[in-house]
Amino acid sequence: MFKRRSPVEIILVCVRWYCKYGITYRDLSEMMQERGVDVDASTIFRWVQRYSLVSLRSADEFTDNLHSI
Numbered sequence: 693m694f695k696r697r698s699p700v701e702i703i704l705v706c707v708r709w710y711c712k713y714g715i716t717y718r719d720l721s722e723m724m725q726e727r728g729v730d731v732d733a734s735t736i737f738r739w740v741q742r743y744s745l746v747s748l749r750s751a752d753e754f755t756d757n758l759h760s761i
Contacts, residue, residue, distance in 0.1 A: 702729055706736050707743045 706724065709715055715723070717733035717740075724731050 703739050
């Protein structure tokens with residue numbers, strides 16, 4: 693079986709929506725399927741576990757840079 697990689701944009705949208713709006717993984721999976729992206733709730737869970745801290749650190753650095761201007 694081939695391991696399929698999802699586009700970075702899809703991963704970031706799922707992580708961002710989960711962190712910002714508190715959507716359940718299952719609801720987020722259904723929302724993505726409505727948009728033509730077939731992704732399982734457990735896959736979104738793994739993405740959030742892996743990328744949410746990276747995303748938050750990046751956002752913190754961005755806002756710190758804005759405040760220093």
